[in-house]
Amino acid sequence: MTIIENYLEENKDRFLNELFGLIRIPSISSVSAHKPDMYKAAEYWKELLLSSGADKAEVFETAGNPVTYAEKIIDPSKPTVLVYSHMDVMPVEPLELWESAPFEPEVRDGKIFARGADDDKGQGMMHAKAFELMVKTNTLPCNVKFMIEGEEEIGSPNLGQWCEEHKDMLKADVILVSDTTMINPETPTITTGLRGLAYWQVEVTGPNRDLHSGMFGGAVANPINVLSKMIAQMTDENGHITIPGFYDDVLEVSKEERELMAEIPFQLEDYKKALDIEEVAGESGFATNERTGIRPSFDVCGIWGGYTGEGAKTVLPSKAYAKISSRLVPNQDHEKIAELFKQHFESIAPNTVKVEVSPLHGGQAYVCPIDLPAYRAAEQACVDVFGRRPVPNRSGGSIPIISTFEEILGIKSILLGFGLESDAIHSPNENFPLEQFYKGIRTIPRFYKYFAEMA
Amino acid sequence: MTIIENYLEENKDRFLNELFGLIRIPSISSVSAHKPDMYKAAEYWKELLLSSGADKAEVFETAGNPVTYAEKIIDPSKPTVLVYSHMDVMPVEPLELWESAPFEPEVRDGKIFARGADDDKGQGMMHAKAFELMVKTNTLPCNVKFMIEGEEEIGSPNLGQWCEEHKDMLKADVILVSDTTMINPETPTITTGLRGLAYWQVEVTGPNRDLHSGMFGGAVANPINVLSKMIAQMTDENGHITIPGFYDDVLEVSKEERELMAEIPFQLEDYKKALDIEEVAGESGFATNERTGIRPSFDVCGIWGGYTGEGAKTVLPSKAYAKISSRLVPNQDHEKIAELFKQHFESIAPNTVKVEVSPLHGGQAYVCPIDLPAYRAAEQACVDVFGRRPVPNRSGGSIPIISTFEEILGIKSILLGFGLESDAIHSPNENFPLEQFYKGIRTIPRFYKYFAEMA
Structure with missing residues (x-):
């Protein structure tokens, strides 16, 4: 031209x-x-x-x-x-x-x-x-x-x-x-x-006040222990998110596009070195750029509860909190996912605690x-x-x-x-x-x- | 007299x-x-x-x-x-x-x-x-x-x-x-x-800096997710602590003393009502006062990591922390338990993160x-x-x-x-x-x- x-x-x-x-x-x-x-x-x-x-x-x-x-x-x-x-x-x-x-x-x-x-x-x-x-x-x-x-x-x-x-x-x-x-x-x-996004805050309440961990520890559910177990259950050993129906609408990417994506230059060793990690992690069966590009994620963006100051204060806290997000992929509707998460997270809560899930934010x-x-x-x-x-x-x-x-x-x-x-x-x-x-x-x-x- | x-x-x-x-x-x-x-x-x-x-x-x-x-x-x-x-x-x-x-x-x-x-x-x-x-x-x-x-x-x-x-x-x-x-x-x-006490602080480090949860989420281990899974593994579905050797020295209490303990007036419904909980929790096979009196406990006293302010900030954090304590029972040596925990907790860490365990405090x-x-x-x-x-x-x-x-x-x-x-x-x-x-x-x-x- x-x-x-x-x-x-x-x-x-x-x-x-x-x-x-x-x-x-x-x-x-x-x-x-x-x-x-x-x-x-x-x-x-x-x-x-x-x-x-x-x-x-x-x-x-x-x-x-x-x-x-x-x-x-x-x-x-x-x-x-x-x-x-x-x-x-x-x-x-x-x-x-x-x-x-x-x-x-x-x-x-x-x-x-x-x-x-x-x-x-x-x-x-x-x-x-x-x-x-x-x-x-x-x-x-x-x-x-x-x-x-x-x-x-x-x-x-x-x-x-x-x-x-x-x-x-x-x-x-x-x-x-x-x-x-x-x-x-x-x-x-x-x-x-x-990717789209769904973002929740969760609140787990055990006893109605902070308790003496000696007088009550071992007999009353600790909301941090419980929250940890609940978060742990949200992904399985293959890096799959366990929310029922979570993957139903995930757009499968064509063979042609995955082949083109595989051509993207990527040096795993450089990537790990730059982040100072020994191993990457994620969903089985997908390459690193597929894990971030075409598959949804489940990340706890923040967690807090109990005593977080200096030293060794003992307490069995009343509450524990987390901010949790999922990056979503095409065809997943963030509002539908927000609801699926809420239902599932509440359903896996043991009856030793009360759980409140608040969707905070979302985008397609x-x-x-x-x-x-x-x-x-x-x-x-x-x-x-x-x-x-x-x-x-x-x-x-x-x-x-x-x-x-x-x-x-x-x-x-x-x-x-x-x-x-x-x-x-x-x-x-x-x-x-x-x-x-x-x-x-x-x-x-x-x-x-x-x-x-x-x- | x-x-x-x-x-x-x-x-x-x-x-x-x-x-x-x-x-x-x-x-x-x-x-x-x-x-x-x-x-x-x-x-x-x-x-x-x-x-x-x-x-x-x-x-x-x-x-x-x-x-x-x-x-x-x-x-x-x-x-x-x-x-x-x-x-x-x-x-x-x-x-x-x-x-x-x-x-x-x-x-x-x-x-x-x-x-x-x-x-x-x-x-x-x-x-x-x-x-x-x-x-x-x-x-x-x-x-x-x-x-x-x-x-x-x-x-x-x-x-x-x-x-x-x-x-x-x-x-x-x-x-x-x-x-x-x-x-x-x-x-x-x-x-x-x-009860005695052993108290630790643990630090889980994923990537060497906070990451964009969109660019990296799903491909790099999130230290909060990992810490949650590690804490979840520390107790099983029967409320047993899974640290190998943890119970080896636990003094078994005589039948006579357990029978006397069982005479202690205790109204489970009142107890639950006072704490506003639907169910108590703890080790199978033991009554509430036995769970606190003669059995060790495992409580996360504090947890923190990532974004804990208002709203929906996304981040894949570099670090997550917890303060963890065990109430110990007679014959358990707090120094021995401190070491058993450290060894076990480090051993269950996936190689996607680094884990540091610091014993903070203990008592017999x-x-x-x-x-x-x-x-x-x-x-x-x-x-x-x-x-x-x-x-x-x-x-x-x-x-x-x-x-x-x-x-x-x-x-x-x-x-x-x-x-x-x-x-x-x-x-x-x-x-x-x-x-x-x-x-x-x-x-x-x-x-x-x-x-x-x-x-």
Whole structure:
């Protein structure tokens, strides 16, 4: 695609300067003193998208930080791509560890160093400039919409509501997001799965007050002993979760996708060394990246009860508590799982104690099938630029807003990220290789092209 | 024994006044401002014992509060009784719950109300006045020594050392202690057993840092999950502790003593109701008072790890901790048990984690065999006064100083208490029924008589 290369060559320094201008706005969403910077960033994005070729752009208020929306509708009968990114960044502390000022971008060793260089100003800018490229070279094959939010780093507390209120405006065929990483610089990566979450607090009550462990120990059930036994029963010796019906809806992953996942470079010895563990653990029959990517988990996130101070105080406590979570996989409904856990956990409680289970939080998993036309389009675009087929990567984590988009807007997202592990996002000396920035700009127009052809 | 009744009748008001004088000294050992009161109490005891008939009496310094020692040696070839009591009392807060001033004794409804009325000024005074009675009526059949300490309520931190330094002076055939309770006013009670204790802190380390429970959950062992499984394995479905060798030295209790224990009035429904539990728990094949009295226990006194604040924070923590204790029974050596636990707990750790076990504390159990002459003497004395055979009661708690006496001085203690559950020791409105006070004074000379005959 000579057109892309030529336009990029002529404009690459300007693209970088436009990114630098965005980076210089210290738009830290978690610090209220930076509220004015959020508006500056929103206006910057509005101007950026208008100058890049948008028909219209607008800064929308929410209960929190603003959202910048822009669009270019070339033909209502053509497919529409909705680009999602965020203008906010993480705090920069500890400042003394930065080798250059976090909000004064500097290029060293072929990398842009600055807060937001990758996450997500650098990755967001690739979309703005790829869009400009297509507009200015008359190669834009789809309608485009941009939704740039200002609260991603604090959990997107208001974007769901805003989507709800602007459903019609946001109508699209696919959401395109660059906010994830590649496995390594040679291996393009499409994140195809995110896990969901269910989270409970449990309270086990034994006697109605703390007891003398001498006078009562051995004759009255100790709620910590009981809670430990109950937690122990929740998983079996094969690492299976024992809640009846827990796996009923788990989406089995195709042989093709598991084979692609197996190609992801993974050095078990390095992994164990980095965590300083002798052995990994988990469900029998699954590899480490499958255990985190396509299988649910059961983790006690916190536990407490009795005496936890210094020394040897004896007590038979009245209560013991735990915070327990399960990462869920596609097709598992977090509300159904929350209920299954509650029923089961209460059912295994011995009648020497009382048990209370409170579901605290939940979110749905997300999956992007690899036979989706948009997935195939992204795949082909990567093949063109990187010379190899991307790997579909199931991330063990949760990006709740992606599931929310699917729930509210009914649109699948393609998570096509160009960041690298070494980019140190959220840390001092965040950086983004120029190579990745420009490769992103090369890949995105190809995605549009293939998507327009396939959709 | 008309002699006893006559002397008591003539002197009962004076006895009470002498107790009141002792009570009026606010000898709270845990409050340093009351240090001068400790010396006042020690001097009061010295004068009391001299006026009651002791040949000599002395206030000894220790690293902490003083000890009053007194003796009357009538004939070195006769048996010697060493009386142990304590002059210190617990704090009195909350003051507003007292119906009369805690250090101004008042008799209401046949009970003395004051801090220390029972524990242990009232019970100690019984011994002083029983001693006087025997001396003044020329019926003292043994040598007598008194050891009145000032730090019982803060764990007797200096008495062991003092005993060590005065072994010769303290030589005796039995230690007689009134610092325990009767099961009810009709049932004389001799506490024949105290449990020992072993106490550990355990630390389970998984990965070398807290991990993202999405990125790693399901693939890396969670130390809280693991700790729960390890604790769960420490006891089986019959309530047995699974540490190999744990029960090897447990003293089996004779059929006769178990039958006597079974006579102790116990209302399971009331017990459960008071604790608000549906069922008791414990080792199969043993009654509730046997579970606390003659069998060891395994209680987690504290547990903590991960996120324990408000809300639903996810984390796969690096570490989990527990404080674990076992109450031990006679013949179990706390140091041996500490080592057995450590070995076993480390051996059941999966190789996905590292486990560290730190023994924090320990103490030996105590048992008084019911065929000991001194026990039989106390039993017969109770039969004379209460008209029924006392029950041998195994307390689940630990009074470390009693085991210390046996270790250092090589002397068994007879725990012959006249307190009642309703005496509210350590609480507001502590009291001691006059009836119990005088019954104690009636019982003690009979103990001396039978002991002199049997020893």
